Amino acid sequence: MLELDIADDGVATLALNRPEALNALSGPLIDALLSALADIQANPDARVLLLTGRGRAFCAGADLRDPMMGLDLPPTERGRRFLQSADQGVHALARALAHLGKPRVAAVNGPAVGGGASLALAADIVLVARSAYFQQPFTAQLGLVPDMGGSWQLMRRLGPARAMGATLLGERISGEQAEAWGLVWQCVADEALADAARSIARRLAASAPRALAELPGVMAAALHNDFDAQLDCERDAQARLVQTEDFMEAVSAFKDKRPPAFSGR
CATH class of the missing domain: 3.90.226.10 (2-enoyl-CoA Hydratase; Chain A, domain 1)
Structure with a gap:
């Protein structure tokens, strides 16, 4: 079944x-x-x-x-x-x-x-x-x-x-x-x-799990937010994500010219 x-x-x-x-x-x-x-x-x-x-x-x-x-x-x-x-x-x-x-x-x-x-x-x-x-x-x-x-x-x-x-x-x-x-x-x-x-x-x-979890909400909000409200929505989500270990891993991977290994933290 x-x-x-x-x-x-x-x-x-x-x-x-x-x-x-x-x-x-x-x-x-x-x-x-x-x-x-x-x-x-x-x-x-x-x-x-x-x-x-x-x-x-x-x-x-x-x-x-x-x-x-x-x-x-x-x-x-x-x-x-x-x-x-x-x-x-x-x-x-x-x-x-x-x-x-x-x-x-x-x-x-x-x-x-x-x-x-x-x-x-x-x-x-x-x-x-x-x-x-x-x-x-x-x-x-x-x-x-x-x-x-x-x-x-x-x-x-x-x-x-x-x-x-x-x-x-x-x-x-x-x-x-x-x-x-x-x-x-x-x-x-x-x-x-x-x-x-x-x-x-x-x-x-293979992508960053927390970013993937944030993205649908940000994109859905764009359907009803005005421009200023959507900027705030993006800002708030981004502020949460830049605190993650995955973001720092992405920065290190970019510097090292290698694929990032995301953990979801």
Whole structure:
């Protein structure tokens, strides 16, 4: 159902492994993901998360056959069930990814649909195979709205015009189109995806952990701060980072013309 491997290079690979269900998110899979993310967050040897899928899909979104959907319940009870399953399930998962405190890389090996797209877009760097695609079927096909942070991600990554078009129409966004629109970092050949994602994850794992933890907050603040407030945000983060051993190690490495060896201190 889920594979977790924490390698000596600091890359924690988390692979959805329900290929028979296109890696759709069931209650047990969500629970397994939450447990694995807690382990990665607590493990100092796991410096970077690399998220991918096994089989021909990345993730087909929520498993509509799972009891968490409450399809057999009366409407009011179904609504109550969803409130509970969202808070304890898919939205708990979105929050766990958002607050992991470590870089997140997604290797989208196949279709990323609905909540599966939200899962991929929760990563800091998203690589997508050329044959893969993203799709938002919530409104057009299911009479719903995006969840799991999908609306938040799409509006920020695509802007209002494309985000609304993607959600209203529910059309597929190919890997190449996703790259052209700025939805992802890079679209690569299918056979190159695993190595390309691994290479980026290794580069991040060799970087300064505390700087990597500070960066998302600084960049996110720039979306709502005015210029002066953002200067203050940058200043405060920088003041914390120049006190670290990693910064002094970077200075020494620069002087010695060698790669720095960051410790996270």
